[in-house]
Amino acid sequence: MTSAALPAERGRLMRGLGIGLGCLLLTMVFAALQFPWDRLTPWLVGQVEQATGARLEVAQLGSGWAMGGPAADLQGLVLHMPGEAPLEIDRLRVRPALSASWFEGEPALAIEFSLGEGQVRGTVWPAGAAGFSGSFEDIYTADLPGALDLSNLPLDGSLSGDADVRQQENRWAGDVSILGTDGSLVLPGLPIALPFDEFAADLRLEEETGVELDSVRFEGPMASFDAEGTVALDPAGRPGALDLEIRVWGVDPSLRGMAESQGFRLDASGEAEISLGGTANAPQIEIH
Numbered sequence: 001m002t003s004a005a006l007p008a009e010r011g012r013l014m015r016g017l018g019i020g021l022g023c024l025l026l027t028m029v030f031a032a033l034q035f036p037w038d039r040l041t042p043w044l045v046g047q048v049e050q051a052t053g054a055r056l057e058v059a060q061l062g063s064g065w066a067m068g069g070p071a072a073d074l075q076g077l078v079l080h081m082p083g084e085a086p087l088e089i090d091r092l093r094v095r096p097a098l099s100a101s102w103f104e105g106e107p108a109l110a111i112e113f114s115l116g117e118g119q120v121r122g123t124v125w126p127a128g129a130a131g132f133s134g135s136f137e138d139i140y141t142a143d144l145p146g147a148l149d150l151s152n153l154p155l156d157g158s159l160s161g162d163a164d165v166r167q168q169e170n171r172w173a174g175d176v177s178i179l180g181t182d183g184s185l186v187l188p189g190l191p192i193a194l195p196f197d198e199f200a201a202d203l204r205l206e207e208e209t210g211v212e213l214d215s216v217r218f219e220g221p222m223a224s225f226d227a228e229g230t231v232a233l234d235p236a237g238r239p240g241a242l243d244l245e246i247r248v249w250g251v252d253p254s255l256r257g258m259a260e261s262q263g264f265r266l267d268a269s270g271e272a273e274i275s276l277g278g279t280a281n282a283p284q285i286e287i288h
Contacts, residue, residue: 055079055080056077056078056079056080057076057077057078057080058074058075058076058077059075059076059077059078072093072094072095073091073092073093074091074092074093074094075090075091075092076090077089077090077091077092089113089114089115090114091113091114092111092112092113093111093112093113094109094110094111095109095110096108096109096110097109097110097123099123099125101125106125106127106129107125107126107127108123108124108125109123109124109125109126110122110123111123111124111134115136115139115143115144116139116140116142116143117138117140117143118136118137118138118139118140118143118158118160119136119137119138120134120135120136120137120139121134121135121136122134122135122163125166129166129167129168130166130167131165131166131167131174132163132164132165133163133164133165134162134163135160135161135162135163136159136160136161136162136163137160138158138159138160139158139159139160140157140158140159141155141156141157141159141183142156154185154186154193155180155183155184155185155199156183156184156185156193157180157181157182157183157184157196157199158180158181158182158183159178159179159180160178160179160180161176161177161178161179162175162176162177163175163176163177164176165205168207169207171205171207171233171237172205173205173206173207174204174205175202175203175204175205176201176202176203176204176205177200177201177202177203178199178200178201178203179198179199179200180196180198180199180200181197181198181199182196182197183195183196183199184196185199185218191258194218194220194222194223195220195221195222196218196219196220197219197220197221198217198218198219199216199217199218199219200215200216200217201213201215201216201217202214202215202216209230209232210230210231210232210233210239210240211230211231211233211239212229212230213227213228213229213230213231213244214228215227215228216228220250221252222251222252222254222255223248223249223250223251223252223255224248224249224250225246225247225248225249226246226247227244227245227246227247228244228245229242229243229244229245229276230242230243230244231243231244231280238280239279239280240279240280241277241278241279242276242277242278242279242280242283243276243277244274244275244276244277245273245274245275245276246273246274246275246276247271247272247273247274248264248266248270248271248272248274249269249270249271250270251266251270251271252270253270256270262285263285263287264285264287265287272287272288273287273288274286274287274288275288
């Protein structure tokens with residue numbers, strides 16, 4: 001091929017590429033317009049209600065476009081949890097997610113929605129073994145409905161993190177990472193909530209053993225601690241048997257008497273190495 005023919009050949013190649021991309025774009029647009037969104041919504045609502053035991057209302061359904069392709073926009077959602085105040089979500093964007101689970105008969109949906117001032121993004125598996133894999137950012141515990149709050153770990157504040165969990169035998173199993181800021185934590189035996197500047201935890205939820213604490217770090221103006229170990233959960237999700245190793249430091253002098261009355265003896269610098277066994281209702285404390 002002569003040098004003079006190269007520009008013409010390159011031009012034909014670019015025109016062909018442009019036509020191909022244009023056809024692909026038009027196909028995707030028609031797919032979005034013709035997708036049966038009106039049939040998707042009742043199915044999605046039914047899956048949510050079956051998984052949560054709640055009643056879901058959707059005020060408006062529309063179609064849109066996301067980075068991954070055509071998406072459904074659900075607006076004015078209200079989730080009525082049994083015995084709880086309704087949870088309102090202004091907008092939920094849903095689209096089919098890329099997942100091998102489709103070949104196993106388990107649909108996967110990519111979701112994105114706001115909860116209060118926070119955001120939740122990820123993939124959900126609403127049918128079969130329900131699951132979620134994604135991230136959450138700036139979620140305030142006060143915005144969570146009672147059935148989803150952290151009452152088994154009384155924590156207050158703004159939470160961000162990642163979760164990769166599936167439901168097995170009515171229990172959740174998987175990995176969760178949490179970063180909390182500017183909140184407070186209530187511990188057994190202490191009549192006051194401990195404020196924290198930062199709370200970080202890497203947890204593994206086990207179907208049989210409960211919660212494995214790979215690492216926990218709590219830093220606050222009144223006390224700080226590191227912890228690792230396991231907390232067993234009963235069928236209702238309440239904490240049971242404890243097997244924890246805890247290092248405490250930076251305890252405020254005003255808390256020392258209270259801590260020592262609960263068996264947490266501190267050294268002169270306000271530090272202690274503690275093994276915590278027994279149960280949540282009857283802890284057994286060993287100071288090293």
